[in-house]
Amino acid sequence: MLIHPLVTDTQTLTALCERLSQAEFVTVDTEFMRESTYYPDLCLVQVASPTEAAAIDPKAPGIDLAPLLKLLVEDEVLKVFHAGGQDLEIIYNLTGKTPAPLFDTQIAAMALGLGEQIGYTNLVAAYLGHQVDKGARFTDWARRPLNDRQLEYAIGDVTHLATLFPKMVDKLRRTGRGAWLDDEMARACDPATYANDPDRAWQRLRLPSRKADVLGRLKALARWRELEAQDKDVPRGRIVKDETLGDLAGSPPRSQADLAKVRGLSAAWASNAIGDRLIRALQDAGPLPLEEMPAREPQRPGLSSEGALIADLLKLLLKIRSKETGVAPKLIVRGDDIDALAAGVTTGLPVLESWRRDVFGADALALVEGQLGFVVKDGKLTMTRVSDEATVSSNESIGELGT
DSSP: OEEOOOBOSHHHHHHHHHHHTTSSEEEEEEEEEOTTOSSOEEEEEEEEOSSEEEEEOTTSTTOOOHHHHHHHHTSOSEEEESSTHHHHHHHHHHHSOOOSSEEEHHHHHHTTTSOSSOOHHHHHHHHHOOOOOOTTTTOOTTSSSOOHHHHHHHHHHHHHHHHHHHHHHHHHHHHTOGGGGHHHHHHHTOGGGTOOOGGGGGGGSOOSOSOHHHHHHHHHHHHHHHHHHHHHTOOHHHHOOHHHHHHHHHSOOSSGGGGGGSTTSOGGGGTSHHHHHHHHHHHHOOOOOGGGSOOOOOOOOOOOHHHHHHHHHHHHHHHHHHHHHTOOHHHHOOHHHHHHHHTTOOSSOGGGSHHHIIIIIHHHHHHHTTSEEEEEETTEEEEEEEOSSSEEEEEEEOOOOOO
């Protein structure tokens, strides 16, 4: 694979992106800093095709990233990331769009028996037998110039990915599991996942109450904090902590002077400009409209003591099915769906549809409906079909009981 020198000018970047747009796929990674900022500070972008790779310096004087952003969000070439959530957030912040079509190797790993959140280093070791040098992992990517070790480390993230990605796709095709990932990939590239709308900021917070007036104040305060953080480009928590917002919404101060008594705020807020803006946000807040009230969780039958035991059996079945199929439990079923099945819910659950039903849902349903049971036979845990009169003798082995 041809490794280009660090790209620092628009002309070279344009030519690179034109070639990459014709490739079978492009692997992408970014290096950024965000410890002290609201928006991630993009410091480096690495891209590779099966034949070439390059690192692009977004901080180079005069460079225009337009060709790169076009490649990422407009060109039809498949973009490959590993655990790309933060990379996608950066791209969304720059363009208002997310890369598509998209493939995330961490998501794919869940269908290939590599766990729920396998790291890039372990993925490379599993597929390529290569140990990644992590020496430059915690470097200051904003500092210039970047040294050769930093660039080698950064480029390695996309060159290894370009090698292992076809191997993963081949295994997905051989196992027939590619379609299993469609929903997860679609969720990963949904722009709504990365939008920081100040009017929706309150929805990420723990609700102090379900009263409309309290939630109205919480929405106003969360919006105020989001705008302050964006304007100052600092993390939200540097403005006000989440817990303090909840306290202010639940027990609002009557005046700015009262802010000096609020836990989590300094006495200076009683007289400074930011304290004034906070009080104004509280004073302007009205009750949360009925149509914006958060939906209550669907009322499902509560788990009795017997239901809790059924849930334990379902988790055992899930563990066995996950081991047999090599699919991460998280991809097969969510924990609350296990409880719903144990409580008697038999319709409307994702685990009872499509491939999830074949892998786990059908047997899970049979278990809670009394059509399936467990026995131990010859040191193996065995599923037994149950008839109306007695247990039939034809047992289906589901593998040895794991630890």
